Amino acid sequence: MPEREGGLGAAVRSFFKRKYTNVEAVKNVTFNIAQGEVVGFLGPNGAGKTTTLKMLSGLLHPTAGRADVLGYTPWERKNDFLRAMTLVMGQRNRLSWDIPAADSFLLNQAVYRLSNDDYQRTLAELDDLLELAPIMRKPVRNLSLGERMKCELAAGLLHRPKVLFLDEPTIGLDLTAQARIRGFLREYNRRTGATILLTSHYMADVVALCERVIIIHHGQLKYDGSLTGLTRRIAPVKLIGLALLNGAANGLERYGTVVPNESSDGKLFVQVPAGEVAAVTARMLSDLPVQDLTIEDPPIETVIERAFNE
Amino acid sequence: MTAMLRIYQRLWQVNWAEQWQYRANLLMYLLYWMVSPIVYLAVWTAVANSQGSVGGLTANDFATYYLTLLLVDVLTSEITIHILGYKVQEGSLSVDLLKPMHPVLTSTLVYNLAFKALTLLVLVPVWVVLALLVQPDFSAVTLGNLLLAVPAVMLGFGISFVLGATVTCLAFWTTRIYSISEFYWALAVLFSGQFVPLELMPGALRPIAEALPFQLLKYFPIQLILGRAAPETILPNFMLGMAWLVAGLAVFLVVWKAGVKRYSAVGA
Numbered sequence: 411m412p413e414r415e416g417g418l419g420a421a422v423r424s425f426f427k428r429k430y431t432n433v434e435a436v437k438n439v440t441f442n443i444a445q446g447e448v449v450g451f452l453g454p455n456g457a458g459k460t461t462t463l464k465m466l467s468g469l470l471h472p473t474a475g476r477a478d479v480l481g482y483t484p485w486e487r488k489n490d491f492l493r494a495m496t497l498v499m500g501q502r503n504r505l506s507w508d509i510p511a512a513d514s515f516l517l518n519q520a521v522y523r524l525s526n527d528d529y530q531r532t533l534a535e536l537d538d539l540l541e542l543a544p545i546m547r548k549p550v551r552n553l554s555l556g557e558r559m560k561c562e563l564a565a566g567l568l569h570r571p572k573v574l575f576l577d578e579p580t581i582g583l584d585l586t587a588q589a590r591i592r593g594f595l596r597e598y599n600r601r602t603g604a605t606i607l608l609t610s611h612y613m614a615d616v617v618a619l620c621e622r623v624i625i626i627h628h629g630q631l632k633y634d635g636s637l638t639g640l641t642r643r644i645a646p647v648k649l650i651g652l653a654l655l656n657g658a659a660n661g662l663e664r665y666g667t668v669v670p671n672e673s674s675d676g677k678l679f680v681q682v683p684a685g686e687v688a689a690v691t692a693r694m695l696s697d698l699p700v701q702d703l704t705i706e707d708p709p710i711e712t713v714i715e716r717a718f719n720e
Numbered sequence: 721m722t723a724m725l726r727i728y729q730r731l732w733q734v735n736w737a738e739q740w741q742y743r744a745n746l747l748m749y750l751l752y753w754m755v756s757p758i759v760y761l762a763v764w765t766a767v768a769n770s771q772g773s774v775g776g777l778t779a780n781d782f783a784t785y786y787l788t789l790l791l792v793d794v795l796t797s798e799i800t801i802h803i804l805g806y807k808v809q810e811g812s813l814s815v816d817l818l819k820p821m822h823p824v825l826t827s828t829l830v831y832n833l834a835f836k837a838l839t840l841l842v843l844v845p846v847w848v849v850l851a852l853l854v855q856p857d858f859s860a861v862t863l864g865n866l867l868l869a870v871p872a873v874m875l876g877f878g879i880s881f882v883l884g885a886t887v888t889c890l891a892f893w894t895t896r897i898y899s900i901s902e903f904y905w906a907l908a909v910l911f912s913g914q915f916v917p918l919e920l921m922p923g924a925l926r927p928i929a930e931a932l933p934f935q936l937l938k939y940f941p942i943q944l945i946l947g948r949a950a951p952e953t954i955l956p957n958f959m960l961g962m963a964w965l966v967a968g969l970a971v972f973l974v975v976w977k978a979g980v981k982r983y984s985a986v987g988a
Binding site for chain 1: 723726727729730731733734737738741742812814815817818819820821981984
């Protein structure tokens with residue numbers, strides 16, 4: 411990619427001589443996904459998530475390596491492959507802005523060669539899950555972000571793809587809309603057995619949908635396995651939450667690391683190694699005026715952040 | 721085949737519906753389209769009036785020529801660069817590439833046709849008013865001429881579409897696509913018979929203009945409509961047009977394939 415220093419002199423110099431650097435966006439990332447799996451694809455900004463999704467959906471031609479999606483090499487972009495998968499990008503429109511989504515749906519019916527019966531059946535199903543009827547006849551530009559995303563998803567799924575690549579499908583949506591899209595994806599996966607690979611910055615998406623996560627950072631694979639396994643590996647600790655009768659919080663350090671509580675429920679949290687939970691809990695119950703005690707996993711955000719930085 | 725026809729039909733519906741939204745845009749294009757032929761019409765008829773004729777062409781010859789050009793120009797021209805150029809540059813072409821169809825030979829083509837239809841809808845009444853003002857003598861136009869011009873106009877549009885699409889494909893390699901396109905347009909204006917009818921071109925330039933594809937977009941169909949094409953030039957011009965169309969399409973397909981490969985290498 412081109413690069414140059416700031417300033418007028420550098421601008422003039424770059425007119426005559428451009429400087430390019432090679433950036434390896436993704437390197438040696440290897441994984442297999444079985445049919446019907448829902449996999450979260452995680453990593454900080456610039457980690458190579460979107461690049462990987464674009465390779466798998468045929469938009470990017472890698473300099474080296476191999477990919478196989480449903481038996482096709484994606485970047486050959488065979489029509490049968492394009493008809494069997496979808497890539498939905500939360501930050502990019504595939505619907506025409508000035509006309510109702512219903513018109514774009516009809517165009518998709520022709521483009522993906524769907525019979526009237528199949529089209530009507532799938533549309534009815536999507537309408538059932540996403541409540542499209544009230545919004546699909548309005549010009550897309552008049553829809554709210556959440557409404558638009560519903561229509562984008564419907565447009566991407568009308569041809570009942572077997573593989574879904576979803577790049578930030580809930581970005582910018584409010585909590586209710588996020589939850590609805592999540593519920594929809596879970597139900598879609600259950601009904602159709604479709605395979606889903608999704609990126610998201612919202613851990614709630616990942617926790618709700620994915621049993622398995624793949625983490626990449628600087629274009630390289632960091633972790634591939636279950637979410638619970640990730641917690642065990644990256645942060646083999648538990649949080650003991652305490653509500654004490656007299657509110658006395660002194661001396662908790664002797665049980666473990668005291669973790670600040672950001673909510674206002676007055677609970678105190680102590681982080682202890684997972685193997686010592688039973689012993690520490692027993693000591694606490696005998697030493698302290700405990701009103702309530704909980705044992706929790708650390709928040710997934712913390713775990714993922716630690717995985718990124720590992 | 722039926723599946724393809726259905727795609728074209730739905731594309732037409734979408735594009736037609738969509739383009740009605742852009743009224744201001746349409747008017748701007750229309751003005752752009754009309755200004756230069758009307759200026760040339762005014763200049764050349766004034767010159768012909770003062771001298772009696774220019775190179776054998778009378779004021780009426782110029783008036784009929786440029787009024788016909790106004791319509792032929794809309795029929796055979798294309799706006800592919802405005803449909804596709806920015807998509808390549810800003811990356812929204814990705815959305816088109818995900819669909820199982822050739823984006824240029826389907827949606828861009830239909831966009832051009834829908835735009836043409838809409839432009840004509842507005843242009844024709846304006847043209848009638850202009851014709852009433854200038855009052856040219858169109859008595860040389862016959863039904864036979866018009867019928868002969870139909871395939872010539874279709875061929876002209878086909879050629880201009882594949883050439884325009886090929887030029888637009890350069891956007892895969894350079895971000896300065898619009899300056900290249902301006903140069904292409906300048907060549908087209910010069911050699912298509914828009915700036916000056918081909919018979920008035922300087923001796924050395926005329927054979928070049930006759931061999932280039934641009935005259936097939938405007939000059940040749942106009943000559944057919946006005947009954948001025950020499951009979952012995954008609955068949956060779958149709959054959960020349962077919963050759964340019966086939967060659968243009970072949971070049972376009974090669975450039976497109978290379979362009980998409982490059983696009984997909986640098987970050988779609």
